[in-house]
Amino acid sequence: MGSITRSTGASVPSAGTSVRRVPAPWGESVPVPSEVVVRRPVIVLGVLALVLSSAGTASAEPPLEVGAGITDLAGALGTGTVAAAERAVEDLAAEDGLVLSAVFVPSFGDAEPGAWARDSARLSGFDEDDLLLAVAVGEETFEYGFWVDEDFPLSDVDVERAVIAEVEPRLAARDRSGAVVALAEQLGGLVAAEEEAAAAAGPWSARTTILVVGGVAAVLLVAHLLSRRRSSIPS
DSSP: OEEEEEEOOOOOOOOOOOOOEEEOTTSOEEEOOHHHHHHHHHHHHHHHHHHHHHHHHHHBOOOOOOOSEEEESSOOSOHHHHHHHHHHHHHHHHHHOOEEEEEEESBOTTSOHHHHHHHHHHHHTOOTTEEEEEEEEOSSEEEEEEEEOTTOSSOHHHHHHHIIIIIHHHHHTTOHHHHHHHHHHHHHHHHHHHHHHHHHHHHHHHHHHHHHHHHHHHHHHHHHHHHHHHHHSOO
16 A cells, blocks of 8 residues: 655735725825734635634545445546546456556545545455555646555556656656556556566576576486496406
């Protein structure tokens, strides 16, 4: 299980103090105390903060059951890009036997991204061939975490490197579909590399075994012949 959090935020300008002058009926302007001017914006900002806080809480998604492929509850993927992500996921499963699932939500709430991904994987009944990528997409921020079973065919180190290298920069660039496609391709490349390494090691191991067995047999044969020769020489 892994978890990465990345965020970018916009700065909020600090409030200032101002004085306005209101025209009086007799033609002179009357200064209005600054405390009156400041108090009203504070009230408005307080109401605005309350509304934004309520909206953020409402958009948080609890861990949920998802299926293989793409689940987009945040509207993060356009209709033209989701097809490419789905195709990459299908190719990975067909060619390499790995099941990549990606879920996009507006927010994880107070949950840690990796824990959210883990709990969703458990609810979904995922096993050793599954990888779940969970992404919370905000207007100015993003968070993501991932989950793999301890018996996943690839190592945790390789998976984490693939996620950081392929997913993070694309999420930062708002290329969410591209993040899924790149991760699927990288996982497929890792599987191919391991298969090539195993194929290269296989014949060498067999050759080594043959040489060892042949060497032992030769030594035994020589020892047997020497023993027979000694026994045939008259004392």
